[in-house]
Amino acid sequence: MTRLLKSRELVLSGAILALILLVESRFRGFAAPGNLAAVFNDTSVLIILALGQMAVILTKCIDLSVAANLALTGMVVATLNAAMPGLPVGLLILLAIGLGLVLGAFNGLLVWLLDIPPIVVTLGTLTIYRGLVFVVSGGEWINSFEMSASFTALPRATLLGLPVLSWVAIAVIALAWLLIRLTPLGRAFYATGGNPHAAVYTGIDVGRTRFMAFVLSGGLAGLCGYLWVSRYAVAYTDVALGFELDVVAACVIGGISIAGGVGSVGGAVLGALFLGVIKNALPVAGISPFWQLAISGAAIIIAVAFNARAERRPGRVILKRKEATA
Amino acid sequence: MSTRPGLDIGTRPRHLPDRLTGRVARALRSWELLLLLVGIAIFAANSMASPYFLSAWNLSDATFNFTEKAMIAFAMALLIISGEIDLSVAGIIALASTTMGFALQYGAGTPMLVLIGLGTGLLCGALNGTLVTRMGLPSIVVTIGTMSLFRGISYIVLGDQAFSGYPVGFAVFGQGYVAWVITVELAIFAALALIFGVLLHATKFGRQVFVIGNNPTAAAFSGVRVARVKMILFLLTGLMAGLAAICLTSRLGSTRPSIAQGWELEIVTMVVLGGVSILGGAGSILGVVLAALVMGMVTFGLGLLNVPGIVMSIFIGALLIGVIAIPRLIALARRRAA
Amino acid sequence: MLHQAPDTVPPPEPATGAAPVLELRGITKTFPGVRALGDVALALHPGQVTALIGENGAGKSTLVKVLTGIYQPDAGEIRLDGAPTRFPTALSATRAGVTAIHQETVLFDELTVAENVFLGHAPRGRFGLIDWPRTRRDAAAILERIGARLDPDTPLRDLGIASKHLVAIARALSVEARVVVMDEPTAALSRAEIEELYELVDRLKAEGKAILFISHKFDEIFRIADRYTVFRDGEMVDAGLIADVTEAQLVEKMVGRAVNTIFPKREARIGDPVLTVSGYCHPTEFEDIRFTLRRGEILGFYGLVGAGRSEFMQALFGVTKPSKGAIRIDDEVAVIRSPAEAVAKGIVYVPEDRGKQGAITALPIFQNVTLPSLSRTSRRGFLRLAEEFALARQYTERLDLRAASLDQPVGNLSGGNQQKVVIAKWLATAPKVIILDEPTKGIDVGSKAAVHEFMSELASQGLSVIMVSSEIPEILGMSDRVIVMREGRIAAEFEREGLTPEDLVRAAAGYGETA
Amino acid sequence: QEPLRIALVVKSLGNGFFEAAARGAEEAAEELGDTEIIYTGPTSTTAEGQIEVINSLIAQQVDAIAISANDPDAVVPALKRAMQRGITVISWDSGVAPEGREMHLSPSSNELIGQTIIKLAADQLPEGGQVALLSATSTSTNQNIWIEEMSKVMDQYPDIEVVATVYGDDLADKSYREAQGLMQSYPDLDAIIAPTSVGIVAAAQAVQDAGKAGEINVTGLGLPSEMAGAIESGASKSFAIWNPVDLGYATTMIAHALASEAATAEPGAEISMGRMGTATLDDNNEAAMSEPFTYDASNIDEFKSVF
Ligand SMILES: Nc1ncnc2c1ncn2[C@@H]1O[C@H](COP(=O)(O)OP(=O)(O)OP(=O)(O)O)[C@@H](O)[C@H]1O
Ligand SMILES: Nc1ncnc2c1ncn2[C@@H]1O[C@H](COP(=O)(O)OP(=O)(O)OP(=O)(O)O)[C@@H](O)[C@H]1O
Ligand SMILES: [Mg+2]
Ligand SMILES: [Mg+2]
Secondary structure, eight states, X not given: OHHHHHHHHHHHHHHHHHHHHHHHHXXXXXXXXXXXXXXXXXXXXXXXXXXXXXXXXXXXXXXXXXXXXXXXXXXXXXXXXXXXXXXXXXXXXXXXXXHHHHHHHHHHXXXXXXXXXXXXXXXXXXXXHHHHHHHHHTTOOBOGGGSOHHHHHGGGOEETTEEHHHHHHHHHHHHHXXXXXXXXXXXXXXXXXXXXXXXXXXXXXXXXXXXXXXXXXXXXXXXXXXXXXXXXXXXXXXXTTTHHHHHHHHHHHTTOOTTSSOOXXXXXXXXXXXXXXXXXXXXXXXXXXXXXXXXXXXXXXXXXXXXXXXXXXXXXXXXXXXXXXX | OOOOTTTTTTSOOOOOOSOSSOHHHHHHTSHHHHHHHHHHHHHHHHHHHOTTSSOXXXXXXXXXXXXXXXXXXXXXXXXXXXXXXXXXXXXXXXXXXXXXXXXXXXXXXXXXXXXXXXHHHHHHHHHHHIIIIITOOOHHHHHHHHHHHHHHHHHHHHXXXXXXXXXXXXXXXXXXXXXXXXXXXXXXXXXXXXXXXXXXXXXHHHHHHHHHHHOHHHHHHTTOOHHHHHHHHHXXXXXXXXXXXXHHHHHHSEEOTTTTTTXXXXXXXXXXXXXXXXXXXXXXXXXXHXXXXXXXXXXHHHHHXXXXXXXXXXXXXXHXXXXXXXXXXXXXXXXXXX | OOOOOTTOOOOOOOOOSSOOSEEEEXXXXXXXXXXXXXXXXXXXXXXXXXXXXXXXXXXXXXXXXXXXXXXXXXXXXXXXXXXXXXXXXXXXXXXXTEEEEOSSOOOOTTSBHHHHHHTTSOOBOGXXXXXXXXXXXXXXXXXXXXXXXXXXXXXXXXXXXXXXXXXXXXXXXXXXXXXXXXXXXXXXXXXXXXXXXXXXXXXXXXXXOEEEXXXXXXXXXXXXXXXXXXXXXXXXXXXXXXXXXXXXXXXXHHHSSOOOSSOOXXXXXXXXXXEXXXXXXXXXXXXOEEEEEETTOEEEEEEOTTSSHHHHHHHHTTSSOOSEEEEEETTEEEOOOSHHHHHHTTEEEEOSOIXXXXXXXXXXXXXXXXXXXXXXHEETXXXXXXXXXXXXXXXXXXXXXOOSOTTSBGGGSOHHHHHHHHHHHHHTTXXXXXXXXXXXXXXXXXXXHHHHXXXXXXXHTTXXXXXXXXXXXXXXXXXXXXXXXXXXXXXXXXXXXXXXXXXXXXXXXXXXXXX | OOOEEEEEEXXXXXXXXXXXXXXXXHHXXXXXXXXXXXXXXXXXXXXXXXXXXXXXXXXXXOSEEEEOOSSXXXXXXXXXXXXXXXXXXXXXXXXXXXXXXXXXXXXXXXXXXXXXXXXXXXXXXXXXXXXXXXXXXXXXXXXXXXXXXXXXXXXXXXXXXXXXXEEOTXXXXXXXXXXXXXXXXXXXXXXXXXXXHHHHHHHHHHHHHTTOBTTBEEEEBOOHHHHHHHHHHTSOSEEEEOOHHHHHHHHHHHHHHHHTTSSOOOTTOEEEOGXXXXXXXXXXXXXXXXXXXXXXXXXXXXXXXXX
């Protein structure tokens, strides 16, 4: 598995590099470290969400509610911040993660205990959570001047030259790698998606593992709720509308198989970065932003076709050809 | 001692009855009945909540809330029963509407516009179908890609512009009436419900759709041309999206690339609420018809109370999960008690 | 012969050897509509192999699952070293030292061999994190011990069926076990590997482990078991020492009456050639397959597991494409590019994997039967249910299918009856040639005899049969002619007269070959 | 007697601008007496959403619909049906094609707005310089007309170069990213003109985050409450807007007059807008309310709590 994935990650890294160089060749400065750091910073939220989604997809499920979860947690913490500017930001972040966890757990419970297909569950909660944002806010926007300075300052504060937002993404990547590679839960994600039936025989509780994946995805979405709202210094009902599809697309481009059990942290990160580079390169390259949608659609199709080709097994070979005589 | 399988060749064959449970008994336990009850309850609640609900003209206006989506939902139901899905339908609407608007610039008349709309739908369906059946790619991912691609092409063509000025004759699809309060769209909806109902439940093709959804490998090993059936379903879905694009464009009288944004999820919701198993292999057109009516009535009823659309969607989401969850919760509780 | 009453209380265990490590008492397990286990008892002794035998569906695998914490029994108790205990999860059974090689391969294609061996109980290092280097080392050691030459870092998906089974065995031995359960462990292994397994069992015995061995093959039961326990219909009917019984007695206990294990082929008039295959090739799976099949003939295809017979049959049936070759049906050139075309030309295939390729388990019997005949039972594409039921009834009754109604889902039927539905489906198309791939694999003795008798009857009615089988007695008993395949090629062809098991084995394994 | 029911249909609920307009509408209703305001709209800026809302308003038999349209053409059939059922239909803020309404009330005249936005930027650039436009949703008409009007007067500012026009789709995050892109692509940029209340806030935030407050001037059309921070930080020196409270008030006054048949919408007609004076309809049955008003550090504190 690792061999194949490594090569797939290599190809994806190559594609990203080629893309960067292509833009750089026509528009000096795109590949400058400062700009690349900005691209990474801009993609941080997508990376974090893609890592959560990856856990879910590994277990053969899908979480379409992440963007709605993000919007709801973002709105709740922004509202709290506006109402009680005195609340420490740390507490609000914990609250965002906590609320995200609860929303993820709700998905997870429906999948685990009631055995409802994940796509149906999260399609339902996608509309419910998004609707709740409206109910919570009464449709009002929370604007930057209503937020406390510390609330909006945290993600853009720089540390060793990088904004805190980027550092959060880096930390999440590291933790995700640790979780996936080195903990039993991480391995359980693969087993559950790779062969749910066999997972039961190995003592893995398939339902519980899926639940945990949804909780993880929810918690990260909650974290992103705070990050998004404070970064753009605005909260409203349609925050990150339709972003769940970008997240799924990042995973797919990163080689995480929708059939479960296949994928890696590196793949998810690279998939997100690929989309991030395209998004940032278009305005710089002077391509009309109206092209962006079609380009990312084409990228998804090409990536999935490519991954399927890489995954296709050579098939066992019964015939032992005698090369020498030929 | 009980008879053992297979040991009694040569003895008198046993007579196997066709069915043990009658059709009525089955109907009484069905998902459709549950939906019908929900629908009646919502109808009653709406009539009580708003004095404006029970009016033929108002109900006729309300049908626009679901007719176009339901046209696609019928084809989508077949596709989902066969174990595939098409999330690009709203993208197809945008693209088909755009090509129609483009043709309009070159003076195409109503018949030509209709052909172009349907043709674009078919082509998009053909692309999806080819990627899925020829290259063996998972349809959920392929159609997430083509969803962006199709709508993206509309954005490339239109940008921030719009096509408008459709011919007067073209308005008949989305704004015309067949008779009294029966709109053209409602008539199309009813005709399609009948056609798709017969296609799915009374034809060889429909049987093959169910078989494929249950076990595609065994279907192929039984001589069913799986790839062909799936290809036809993708084409059919594309065609219906093209038809919906004609109706919607005609109703709006203009084309923007953002047309029908987010419809794919509403259509899938409609299909699943109609009792079609998202895992494939089970479902009925009657269920989808009932789900369309229920969803239309919920949105219209709440609209009359000036409830914002997004709050309605909470109801739809809760309905989707609730209708599936409640029977399971009861079963779970019963098992716990026992 | 005395008929044993089914309700007799099992005789007490003969008192030999040490006290049992693991004892089951009064275990009952019901599934909706089926009582898989009713009040069964079993005792496993250290250093002894207990064979568990019974027909298909007797409840053997269910018992294994109860023993390993996958199923919870409805009633009864499990005693470990005399103390009552419970296994609420698979992990708890592993921790208690009960490990199993399950009938199905329960492994993960996307993980490596080492991960598969240790999934769920990998060695942990600091902070409870998985210690990968140690996991790899330990896995290599276990593989070494069972004589499997496999690299622990190979992804499992790159391995063949037999190697996968070896990984499953390694997995079972990766825990400190006192009780080892093996549910039909030799079904997928080659002869050499089976021998290695027997040696392994002997070693485990010597180490004092208690072994429960499930098999349908009596030769191996007599080769390695010390004790036996017989299940019938979810009940324990007998137990004792192997030394005290004969094979015939065991079979009778299992089935409840005496049976012939092989129903010999009835003489049939063999007619003109129906199917001629010449030079069929595939880039990787088989090469230059050629033979002629005649009317009323049963042509056996023998070979070791993995010889490529199924691949060839599936190409003949149009599932996969051959790269070269031609066929003639009734002396006319025919091209088959899909199963639909094969069926139209009168060639049908009963696949090896009944659950995945044969039956559509969630759909009713009649829909399964009429599926390939829908053009006949429908008019202009519209279904006619009455005709479907009539057709389905005709063929299911001819095969004496046991079911409650034609509307019952096939998944509710026993394995043998599911096989009958698949055969009925094809008979309803009035084929010329029927290909049966391992038609009695995993089917108990009783049903097996019925299938054999039926095959014979079809041949005598003028149908041509190709029978793929890995069982020598079945090949010898049923075939008019035998083709042996090895590594994707035809290794030999034999007439029925004077054919011996040694001939088959020699050709299949390739001793003294020139090619 | 039943109260007169006037529906104020907005582009999307939750937008501060429209909330303010709704307050103005309520003020007018109070003044008029016997008038009920139904403030409604879709939750995202789509034409389909507005049509569903219009259908339910028709069903409720409201007396007047005053709409700020997401699409000038798409809502026409639905509005026509409303007029057929005897409902007074006018558009305000963002217009509807003439056949879909009786009259349209522009917050200001397009010429004045176009001239104002470029003047705001030019006044801070006596030496000339580069400016870029950050426009709103691609499906909105006004921005395009204003930009067009702006280009008509560009020859008055020979030293000012418009280097790019980008679209933020009236989404905060997209506008933010587009503003970032502008700063990357044009290192010498002097001003960003965003004739949209969402875009201007996002652009100001982007400029502030890039540490270029005072260097790049963000101007255009915005709400004082949302722009107060930007004025304070120096990211924006000044911006303009008409008063949405006045706009909602004037719209309601006109709708009431037409629905109660106190006035008729025809070219040349003069319709009273209460404290806002009189609207005079042109040949297209369109009228302008007033000129946009400029906000800067000198008056922002006074207005930021109003809307
Ligand atoms: N999960 C299940 N749900 C319902 N019925 C089951 C389930 N598992 C087993 N059964 C039924 O219980 C009975 C015993 O099955 P089991 O698998 O234990 O048989 P077995 O003795 O192992 O047969 P074989 O020799 O074919 O492996 C069968 O009738 C089977 O159909
Ligand atoms: N290494 C493998 N990778 C993928 N599929 C395999 C592998 N080994 C076996 N199979 C599949 O498992 C099934 C049964 O395998 P089996 O070993 O019986 O091979 P076979 O070609 O059918 O040989 P035969 O029928 O001659 O025994 C076949 O369908 C085969 O394609
Ligand atoms: Mg078994
Ligand atoms: Mg085989």
